Amino acid sequence: MLARTGDWWRDRAAEAARSQRWVGDLCLEVVHLAVHPDRQGQGLGRLTHDLLIAGSPAPTALLTCDPRAEPARALYRGRGWTTIGRLGTSDLMARDL
Incomplete structure (x- = not known):
């Protein structure tokens, strides 16, 4: 999902990030990525x-x-x-695209 300034989650992430370079006016928000345990280890993730x-x-x-x-x-x-920080009980992670 593309997140923009003013979006609830993006703004919470901006508050939690150690550096604002990761949270510009537009960023990609990866909401959930999971692989069924029976299929893990096959490169699907x-x-x-x-x-x-x-x-x-x-x-x-x-x-x-x-x-x-x-x-x-x-x-x-x-x-x-x-x-790049913590958001609630989770690690906040970022990368360049």
Whole structure:
């Protein structure tokens, strides 16, 4: 989802981010990405992730990730995401597109 200034979640993310460079007037908000446990480890998460962000007009992307979800965190770190703050009980992560 493309998030713009004034959108509820984007504005909460802007408040939580350590650097505003990630949260400009337009960013891609990755809402939820999951792979069924029976299908994990087959590259589906990487493929889905890459297709999801491909061609976005936004210069950056944001998502939240439960810090206990190590497989998801490993996927995101491996795809260039970095933790830029906390939003509630979740890590706020961002990457350039």
